[in-house]
Amino acid sequence: MKAITFVTQKGGSGKSTLCISLAVAAREAGHTVCILEMDRQATISDWLDHRTEEGPEVAQIDATQLEAVMERLRESAYDYVFIDTPGVDSAGTLAAIRAADLCIIPCRPTPADLRAFKPTLAAIYRLEKKFAFVLNQTPPRSYRIRDAADGLAVLGILPDVNIVARTDHQDAIGLGQGVTEFNPKGQAAGEVRRLWSWIERRMQAGRTARRTVKHAEAA
Numbered sequence: 001m002k003a004i005t006f007v008t009q010k011g012g013s014g015k016s017t018l019c020i021s022l023a024v025a026a027r028e029a030g031h032t033v034c035i036l037e038m039d040r041q042a043t044i045s046d047w048l049d050h051r052t053e054e055g056p057e058v059a060q061i062d063a064t065q066l067e068a069v070m071e072r073l074r075e076s077a078y079d080y081v082f083i084d085t086p087g088v089d090s091a092g093t094l095a096a097i098r099a100a101d102l103c104i105i106p107c108r109p110t111p112a113d114l115r116a117f118k119p120t121l122a123a124i125y126r127l128e129k130k131f132a133f134v135l136n137q138t139p140p141r142s143y144r145i146r147d148a149a150d151g152l153a154v155l156g157i158l159p160d161v162n163i164v165a166r167t168d169h170q171d172a173i174g175l176g177q178g179v180t181e182f183n184p185k186g187q188a189a190g191e192v193r194r195l196w197s198w199i200e201r202r203m204q205a206g207r208t209a210r211r212t213v214k215h216a217e218a219a
């Protein structure tokens with residue numbers, strides 16, 4: 001069982017949206033997945049209420065429960081546990097980073113988002129966790145993407161796919177679906193599938209934040 005934590009203090013950057021659609025994409029790729037929701041906003045539980053398709057299982061937990069729940073899940077048949085965290089720093093955020101095999105930091109190509117993840121990144125470095133940024137809600141084409149990608153690539157790892165701002169993401173969540181279910185042939189679905197296969201490969205790679213911190217210090 002591998003744990004993937006979606007984390008950044010910046011609200012609205014796409015943690016829950018990516019957590020949901022990647023969980024669905026991972027299931028479609030043949031994996032068993034459950035989601036731990038640590039955000040009282042309950043975006044994912046709300047999504048589940050509208051869902052008619054099967055899986056993934058979702059459990060709402062708080063920081064005090066995480067360790068025990070992870071202990072049980074390690075004995076379970078799940079291939080992946082996805083952990084969705086709130087957009088504010090909390091005891092739960094740190095616990096969720098600690099539990100992760102990989103942290104995903106969604107980031108919009110805006111100055112505010114590019115500044116806001118710094119405390120998250122500091123915690124990830126401290127705990128020597130593997131991580132990757134994901135540029136989310138990007139325009140289809142803009143100098144902003146290149147600038148943001150260059151900056152993020154210096155600090156850490158960036159997938160070879162960005163997630164463009166597309167209404168498919170919003171409509172899918174509203175219907176209790178992932179984008180790959182909502183519009184399987186759409187561009188949003190294609191990007192999420194590519195992102196999932198990149199994440200799968202990244203999970204196999206050995207590089208940790210300890211090595212990438214040197215790049216951050218040099219930057």
Ligand SMILES: Nc1ncnc2c1ncn2[C@@H]1O[C@H](COP(=O)(O)OP(=O)(O)OP(=O)(O)O)[C@@H](O)[C@H]1O
Nearest residue numbers: 011012013014015016017087137164165166169170
């Ligand atoms: N790629 C995308 N294209 C279009 N809309 C998006 C995309 N990603 C996220 N959104 C929309 O942006 C809003 C915020 O996304 P989401 O709730 O996933 O962010 P979050 O990081 O979980 O926020 P919070 O920190 O408040 O939990 C939602 O309305 C969602 O539908």
Ligand SMILES: [Mg+2]
Nearest residue numbers: 015016039043
């Ligand atoms: Mg959320």
